[in-house]
Amino acid sequence: MADPREINPFLKLSLDIGPIVLFFAAYIKLKDRMFTIGGTEYEGFIVVTACFIPLILASTAILWKLTGKLSQMQVITAILITVMGGLSVWFNDERFFKMKPTMIYLLFAAVLGFGLLRGQSYLKLVMEEMMPLEYEGWMILTRRLTGFFFGLALLNEVIWRNFSTEHWVYFKTFGLTAAVFIFFITQGGVMRRHGIEEDDGA
Incomplete structure (x- = not known):
């Protein structure tokens, strides 16, 4: 590559x-x-x-x-x-496509959860360059994100099984996007407490 x-x-x-x-x-x-x-x-x-x-x-x-x-x-x-x-x-x-977000979020939650069981943050592997954190900060953020992904998977199941296709499309387009954005915005405290200041000469 x-x-x-x-x-x-x-x-x-x-x-x-x-x-x-x-x-x-x-x-x-x-x-x-x-x-x-x-x-x-x-x-x-x-x-x-x-x-x-x-x-x-x-x-x-x-x-x-x-x-x-x-x-x-x-x-x-x-x-x-x-x-x-x-x-x-x-x-x-249409049910197959509606299940796609459930599968994505369950997969990500499972991968992150597996890493946590091993005492590791797989989230750090893909996001370390974006926001350098101490080990404890990565573990806290990973635990929260794992639970958040499981929650989104459950919510998607509730929406597509109980509401119309139009409601699901609005939820998929705006609801899930807003939820992910709000989640990371609310993690500012973790980033402030456990953030690592980069060396200006690096």
Whole structure:
């Protein structure tokens, strides 16, 4: 893999959230329409999901081409979107795609939890450059994030099983994104107490 390269942060943000925004906009436009493809009727949600898969793969490929690197989270997310989205399209069943956030959050929680059982913070491996912390700080943040991911997985199950597809799309687009943002904002105390000041000469 090529050496990591920096790109414009606004471009990176566009590649990260652009496909999600386009998915939401396309769903709002097509949610009440039915499409007949190959003699089979598909709801707008399924058609939008089918279009979302190559879009997220293209966005991920462009990001890798520009930066020379991808995080494990980006790779796993792209794989699960392809697999679960593909199953939804193949079986014409939206439930597979709705379960995708549950699987992602359970997987991340399980990996972090496994690290905690070994006395390690796997979160540190992927975020150390972004926010240098002492060992205890990483362990606290990892424990909290593990519980948070389990909570999001449970919440996604409650939403998609008990509410309409439209409610789930709003929850997925705005609710989960806001929840992750709020979580890290509220961890400022841990970062202040356990943060490591970088050497200016480094």
